[in-house]
Amino acid sequence: MLLAAPVLCPECPDQPVWAASSSGSLMSSDLYKFVVATAGVPLSITRLIWLKYILPKVQVFGWFAWKKRLKTKEFLLKLGVINQGVSTACVFCGSEGESVNHVLLGCPFVWKIWAEMLNWWDVQAVIPGFVESLLLWWAGGKWRKIEKKIWRAIPLVVMWSIWKCRNECLFRATIPNLEDLCDLIKHRIAFWVKPHLSDLHYSMHDFVFNLRQVRKCLGGPW
Template identity: 35%
Template structure:
């Protein structure tokens, strides 16, 4: 009925008259008395029909390109307050430049405050899911219009806070990472292409072990849609009968050759399935589903003696914390003085002396087997069991030597638990 016009958004002229969420409403109109009277009438009619009351005292009138005097008159007519942009709506800044980092500072601070209260109950993956769902999606299947690049504004700051939460004692002190992702067989994970919606065309390795960004860095630098999904690129190709890319300038001769190489490399592209969602697959298992026991069995077969100490460490009846401590010792990840010095935490050379013998530098091998004090402990147990032994060069060699001895079942259980118990006690 065109009582008030609202605002026009985007190149297609999308008309937005109001936004609603729960009991909050934002109404857009032009600075005309006729539209103000119309809004006032609609709100009064709503009160009469519903029996509810609108809190005009908590409502505000904001302006854009309108004189302050006129806005104050509008506010007086509506019995509410006047306010300049930007303002907060649902905890997010409304009316400010979304490309400025300062605009998103309150959001980041609120996120930081929430995170400190979650302790260790929150996982980073859940945080990412909430971010994506709340900011960019109406539901699991419908995505909103991107009004701001989350990655360029707040994502890096949020990631920094997450990293600080997961890996640091504070903003200025970082924890020691005891696990390397490469040791978790990252090379054995591959992307299974289905609908292509969740796969980044340039960044994800959906064609082999490397991504297109690594193979064609110059084209990636020049392309406009760097975050384009695989499904979008395939859709463009189906309409144009070839792969189509928008570059920010005309390509030079050698860049044209790179584009031809990319076209040949992509070929006809993957066949997408619209009824299935992209997923990660574990290449070591035929089903593609990651399972700890099968991965462990694969490691024993393929890595041979390298993985054998794992069996000695985990297959005994010592406490779990002692087993994990032995695993860190085997991997050389104990927080010894030598490791702390390597990380720049300890500076003085005098502070690196072994706390037991005060002679050599304190490393994992030294504090566990080479230190004279610890060596006497191992020797005592060796004599007790009737063995003669020589000090090994590394903990791995020592554990392999220990595994070489076999006894009867019950005696063997005691023999297997001794390295873990002694290292934990030391």
């Protein structure tokens, strides 16, 4: 096709040009800027999902949650995997249909978990009702570098822990306990994030039960 094209400028050598950069040559930094400019919103979300210090299966779970591809009862009903007559009620509250946004955010039981996590971090905010909005809001959090590593891990670990708890309630008839679940989430975050924070010289116990004080000692915004 190129051979058959007319020669527009005989004096100039024919060469490929990367139009997204001023120099005309393809540089990875220019490519990154181009992707940010054309897909800025999803990129800030993916930074919260593909966290290298969190287990890969949890990262993949986060991606499924963002894309509304979790196998919730409403999703399975839509696919025809479960029959029309089968209840799609949320396993925690029993009053609303189990959608991704309800089971991970909107459910009154789950809402208390998010409230406790914000309290742990010592911020007051209204949690958005959609996973994508939550991740966008979370990505906008302005913290010191060392704090950001912990902050970014929270939504992924919370959502994954809620889903695991939901599965245990559904398949093993376990009764969910809010306090135990919040403790477990904090321990998971501490266990996964702390080894990657070389400047954080505090015990696991301090991290879980006294995070405010730890952050204060680090010189966080108070």
